[in-house]
Amino acid sequence: MEATVALLLNFAIPAVIVTAIFIALLLFALPREVRTIFKREVKSYFNSPIAYVCVVIFLLISNGITFWFGGLLESGEASLYVSYFQYLPWYFVVVAPAVGMRLWSEEQRLGTMELMLTMPIAPWHAIVGKYLAAGVVIFAMLVLSFPIVWVINYLGNPDNGVIMAGFVATFLTALCFLAVTSVVSAFTRSQIVALLISIGICLLLWLGGLQPVSQAVTSLKGGWLVFWPVLKFINGIGILPHFSELAKGVLGFRDIIFFLTFIAFCLFSTAVVLRVKRA
Amino acid sequence: MIEVKNLSKHFGEKVAVDNISFTVEKGEVLGFLGPNGAGKSTTMRMVTGYLPCSAGEITVGGADILDEEIAAKSKIGYLPENAPLYSDMTVEDFLRFCAEMRRVPADQIDAAVDKAIDTCFLQRVRQQSVDTLSKGFRHRTCLAQSIIHDPEVLILDEPTDGLDPNQKHEVRNLIKRMGETKAIIFSTHILEEVEASCSRAIIIDRGRIIADGTPDQLKAKARNAGAVFLRATGLASSGIRQELEKLAEVQGVNVLESSENGITARVLPNKGKDKQLPEAIFQLAVSKGLKVHELRVEEGRLDELFREITRTDTED
Numbered sequence: 001m002e003a004t005v006a007l008l009l010n011f012a013i014p015a016v017i018v019t020a021i022f023i024a025l026l027l028f029a030l031p032r033e034v035r036t037i038f039k040r041e042v043k044s045y046f047n048s049p050i051a052y053v054c055v056v057i058f059l060l061i062s063n064g065i066t067f068w069f070g071g072l073l074e075s076g077e078a079s080l081y082v083s084y085f086q087y088l089p090w091y092f093v094v095v096a097p098a099v100g101m102r103l104w105s106e107e108q109r110l111g112t113m114e115l116m117l118t119m120p121i122a123p124w125h126a127i128v129g130k131y132l133a134a135g136v137v138i139f140a141m142l143v144l145s146f147p148i149v150w151v152i153n154y155l156g157n158p159d160n161g162v163i164m165a166g167f168v169a170t171f172l173t174a175l176c177f178l179a180v181t182s183v184v185s186a187f188t189r190s191q192i193v194a195l196l197i198s199i200g201i202c203l204l205l206w207l208g209g210l211q212p213v214s215q216a217v218t219s220l221k222g223g224w225l226v227f228w229p230v231l232k233f234i235n236g237i238g239i240l241p242h243f244s245e246l247a248k249g250v251l252g253f254r255d256i257i258f259f260l261t262f263i264a265f266c267l268f269s270t271a272v273v274l275r276v277k278r279a
Numbered sequence: 280m281i282e283v284k285n286l287s288k289h290f291g292e293k294v295a296v297d298n299i300s301f302t303v304e305k306g307e308v309l310g311f312l313g314p315n316g317a318g319k320s321t322t323m324r325m326v327t328g329y330l331p332c333s334a335g336e337i338t339v340g341g342a343d344i345l346d347e348e349i350a351a352k353s354k355i356g357y358l359p360e361n362a363p364l365y366s367d368m369t370v371e372d373f374l375r376f377c378a379e380m381r382r383v384p385a386d387q388i389d390a391a392v393d394k395a396i397d398t399c400f401l402q403r404v405r406q407q408s409v410d411t412l413s414k415g416f417r418h419r420t421c422l423a424q425s426i427i428h429d430p431e432v433l434i435l436d437e438p439t440d441g442l443d444p445n446q447k448h449e450v451r452n453l454i455k456r457m458g459e460t461k462a463i464i465f466s467t468h469i470l471e472e473v474e475a476s477c478s479r480a481i482i483i484d485r486g487r488i489i490a491d492g493t494p495d496q497l498k499a500k501a502r503n504a505g506a507v508f509l510r511a512t513g514l515a516s517s518g519i520r521q522e523l524e525k526l527a528e529v530q531g532v533n534v535l536e537s538s539e540n541g542i543t544a545r546v547l548p549n550k551g552k553d554k555q556l557p558e559a560i561f562q563l564a565v566s567k568g569l570k571v572h573e574l575r576v577e578e579g580r581l582d583e584l585f586r587e588i589t590r591t592d593t594e595d
Contacts, residue, residue, distance in 0.1 A: 032379075032382075033380060036376065036379045036380055037380075040365070040368075040376050043368075043372075044365070044367045044368070047367050048367055110363050110364070110365070110366065111359060111360075111361055111363030112363045112364065112365055114324070114329050114357075114359040114363060115357070115359060115363055115377075115424070117328075117329055118327040118328055118329050118352060118355070118357045118359075119352065119377075119380045119381060120349045120350075120352040120353035120380075120381065120382065121349070121352075121380065122348075122349070275331075278329065278330050278331065279330075279331050
């Protein structure tokens, strides 16, 4: 009991409060239009089954795999990286596109994009507002996966700082996948197409950073003429190395910059796609 | 309020709008007429800043729609074609959202929403979710959205589409009423609508303006404008026809129905003689002892003009 209280006081409550304050500050710093769109989108997510379905499926799979597949209990280690965080981005390869697939495809299908973009706002207001709302759904998933932290604290004496870093790394990775989905959804009015293509691209981004790919890049070194630069590029923007550094508790400035740049680039691309589509 | 100069829009090779210019002042209601695919919606989308134009210039209330985008857009209320709505909101929430986005001051939002709901007869569905609304209500909800911030400029793409006759009548009156203080453009292919609520009309075909004027001016351009419709008995139709053709005012007689003892015909006036024509026919009838059952001047109908000048080739 004492351990639980301590955990709540020292870890969970501060973590949630800090993140919530961060999001609130971010919204406060942004123009009123962004907040209005953000509010509408968040309501819309939680009025429809999609957010709940995504959250529940995510929680079931992530916790299930941790115990059966990740061998949390057998490992005898008071850490979550190997059994939990290592797998999380794999789910988000699917879950983030599922959350984000409606971002712009739904607007195009309903025709509301025409309303939205003829209002006295800049397009980036809408892009950022909608994106942040989808980010809140991802955030809710991570907050609700808190019991796993409680379990590990109950069983042993983990470094909660590292666990926090794991959540931050996962959140940023999921946000990257969400940003990719935002671009893809701007291309099509079909949510299913947006979902499938986004999953494909996110998978590529995730796999691109895996060890075998990096090894292939070094060992081939310019072989396979055309294919090699492509491989090198995919390896270069692979998210995995940045994720694993962060998740292991190494708060590298470069990794954070990578994530933020990646997200900013995708949101900018969304604006470009929406603009080109109309021209 | 709205100034459009040499506006063009290409989609790849296809020219959707070709060098259109017009202006709309405050207090004017401009009707956009044209067959489907003529470029009406494309033009309106450019005026509202949704589509960028390929060439030309658009200013709304003195602000360029591309260079001073936000200033220009904040003056406009827009009802897009097919009245799109966020289907997961209630009518009231949707209007509240639009009011916020349109920068209605926070303390006036309630009043603005109430007013828009009253104006568009939405009281009954106020708390209803948008995706359960009938087409007429959906349309009026979107119309309410366009007037919620009391804009100086209103752009309505087929505002009466999908409404029943009573609702159509209401919306036309609404447009006419609002037209006294705003600059309004609306598109339609219902011609009586133009006569009912426009102060000026433009006919567009294949991206070009092919007629521009008040509804009366346009009607006068119709082929049968000024013709006299006559139904008379007392002589055989051929005889009446001969007598009519002798008149100096008559250019031709278009026989619609003939019998042993009478005629139904459209009498076309000679150029510049249309004012004298009815009188001349009446005099003729009196002198020949004809019984006149019907004698009226045809005004020329907009749909006639519309059909004449927008007769598009079927292959495109």
